[in-house]
Amino acid sequence: MDVVTIGETMALLTPETTGKMRYASHFSRKFAGAETNVAIGVTRLGFQAGWISRVGEDELGKAMSSFVRGEGVDTSQVKTDSQAQTGLYFKELRREQDVRVYYYRAGSAASKLGPEDMEEDYIASAKYLHITGITPALSETCYQAVRQAIEYAKKHKVTIIFDPNIREKLWESKEKAKQVLLEIAAEADIVLPGVSEAKYLFGEHDLERYASLFIENGAEVVILKEGSKGASYFTKEEHGFVPSYQIDRVVDPIGAGDGFAAGVISGLLENLSLEKTIARANAIGAMVTMVNGDVEGLPEMEEMERFVQDTKE
Numbered sequence: 001m002d003v004v005t006i007g008e009t010m011a012l013l014t015p016e017t018t019g020k021m022r023y024a025s026h027f028s029r030k031f032a033g034a035e036t037n038v039a040i041g042v043t044r045l046g047f048q049a050g051w052i053s054r055v056g057e058d059e060l061g062k063a064m065s066s067f068v069r070g071e072g073v074d075t076s077q078v079k080t081d082s083q084a085q086t087g088l089y090f091k092e093l094r095r096e097q098d099v100r101v102y103y104y105r106a107g108s109a110a111s112k113l114g115p116e117d118m119e120e121d122y123i124a125s126a127k128y129l130h131i132t133g134i135t136p137a138l139s140e141t142c143y144q145a146v147r148q149a150i151e152y153a154k155k156h157k158v159t160i161i162f163d164p165n166i167r168e169k170l171w172e173s174k175e176k177a178k179q180v181l182l183e184i185a186a187e188a189d190i191v192l193p194g195v196s197e198a199k200y201l202f203g204e205h206d207l208e209r210y211a212s213l214f215i216e217n218g219a220e221v222v223i224l225k226e227g228s229k230g231a232s233y234f235t236k237e238e239h240g241f242v243p244s245y246q247i248d249r250v251v252d253p254i255g256a257g258d259g260f261a262a263g264v265i266s267g268l269l270e271n272l273s274l275e276k277t278i279a280r281a282n283a284i285g286a287m288v289t290m291v292n293g294d295v296e297g298l299p300e301m302e303e304m305e306r307f308v309q310d311t312k313e
């Protein structure tokens with residue numbers, strides 16, 4: 001396995017019309033979750049990804065597992081839970097700059113994930129363990145599952161890549177979110193915060209200071225995402241900024257960060273320089289925003305290369 005990830009995927013319902021969702025009566029049904037968005041992104045680029053999760057023993061759970069498996073992700077570590085349902089989320093596209101997300105996931109099958117669902121050999125077989133800040137927010141057992149996975153990854157020298165993915169609606173308080181996210185960031189080798197997430201975790205600082213705070217906290221590589229501008233990278237030895245690509249219209253921004261993470265993981269798997277890795281990640285993040293759905297815009301390698309050639313930075 002090139003990368004293993006752990007987390008919840010949900011049925012995603014989006015109104016077929018833009019504007020206030022209260023007036024919508026027709027919805028499209030897709031599937032999405034930050035972790036499978038990344039796993040599918042990596043798989044589409046030609047690498048092997050595995051997903052650890054739980055789904056309900058229901059129609060949505062069955063369709064979701066087949067969808068993720070159909071995309072080529074290994075689902076051998078996905079358990080079916082007869083006691084809990086598959087989670088749902090709605091994405092309301094009010095206007096280009098106003099996209100809202102509503103969760104119906106409390107008590108879902110995936111929130112019952114626990115340390116006993118983490119298979120040591122499976123995690124040890126991966127080159128990268130991808131962790132998001134969403135999974136530990138879902139429940140205490142999910143938090144323990146993440147801790148267990150990190151312990152196995154460290155034992156077997158699997159590189160840990162952490163995307164804070166702060167979802168305030170999932171946390172009981174900002175203090176709790178900060179405490180858990182910084183604790184996990186401290187265990188990670190590579191962290192991928194957005195600038196607003198760095199601000200949430202550390203308060204108002206400049207980019208260099210954010211990077212040194214993450215490095216003092218334990219990370220070796222910090223990639224700070226600056227939205228449509230691009231991203232900066234920092235290690236103890238080097239730093240730089242890589243601009244993103246100019247696109248005419250954003251159709252749906254949700255999932256761009258996961259596309260970015262898939263680009264980072266694939267670049268690192270190919271031993272590209274950080275600069276080339278981030279250029280690829282920027283391209284994939286931009287491409288995801290051009291299509292409705294979290295994973296539908298994720299490119300194959302050749303498509304991504306064509307986009308890079310044809311699009312201005």
Ligand code: KDG
Nearest residue numbers: 032033034134254255258294
């Ligand atoms: O990054 C996109 C995710 O936020 C979306 O797919 C849904 O996983 C999701 C979540 O928990 O918000």
